[in-house]
Amino acid sequence: MCTSTNTSTGADIFSLYYVDWCPHCKTVKPEFQEFAKNGFITVAGKNVKVQAVECEKEPEKAAGKPIKGYPTILLEKSTGETLEYTGDRTTEAYMAYLTQQYS
Numbered sequence: 580m581c582t583s584t585n586t587s588t589g590a591d592i593f594s595l596y597y598v599d600w601c602p603h604c605k606t607v608k609p610e611f612q613e614f615a616k617n618g619f620i621t622v623a624g625k626n627v628k629v630q631a632v633e634c635e636k637e638p639e640k641a642a643g644k645p646i647k648g649y650p651t652i653l654l655e656k657s658t659g660e661t662l663e664y665t666g667d668r669t670t671e672a673y674m675a676y677l678t679q680q681y682s
Contacts, residue, residue, distance in 0.1 A: 590619075592655045593664075593677065595631040596641055601649040607668045608650070614670045622674075623681040627654075654680060 595611040597604035608631065614620075615629035634641040634649070644653060645661060652664035654677070662680070666672045 589657055590626060590628045591657055592628045592630065593620075593652070593673070594629075594640075594655065595650055595652050596634050596644060596646050597631065597650045598635050599633060604650045610668060610670060611652070611673075614673050620674075620677070622677045625681045627677060627681075 593615075595607065595615070597608055599605075612631055615631055618630070619626050619628055621627070632640045634646070644651075645663065646653075654662045654664060656662070664673070664676055666676050
């Protein structure tokens with residue numbers, strides 16, 4: 580399902596959408612922030628922006644996204660395709676997922 584596009588930046592974006600009061604988000608956030616610490620990762624020669632978005636503090640970044648609950652992790656491709664990540668919440672799993680997407 581695609582409800583928004585990412586054609587303005589030209590880069591693919593892997594994002595964690597969360598809220599501070601959510602107990603599940605508090606569990607996922609530290610590992611994701613460690614994964615996202617450089618802001619970008621390179622996978623199979625493709626630069627992917629990685630970010631954590633607090634939806635109540637940055638509602639403009641969450642607007643129009645297919646967020647049904649928290650936390651939600653999305654891969655937004657520059658082609659306009661948006662994919663929800665549903666795998667394990669570890670750095671290794673994030674990397675394996677992105678590698679699969681770009682190989």
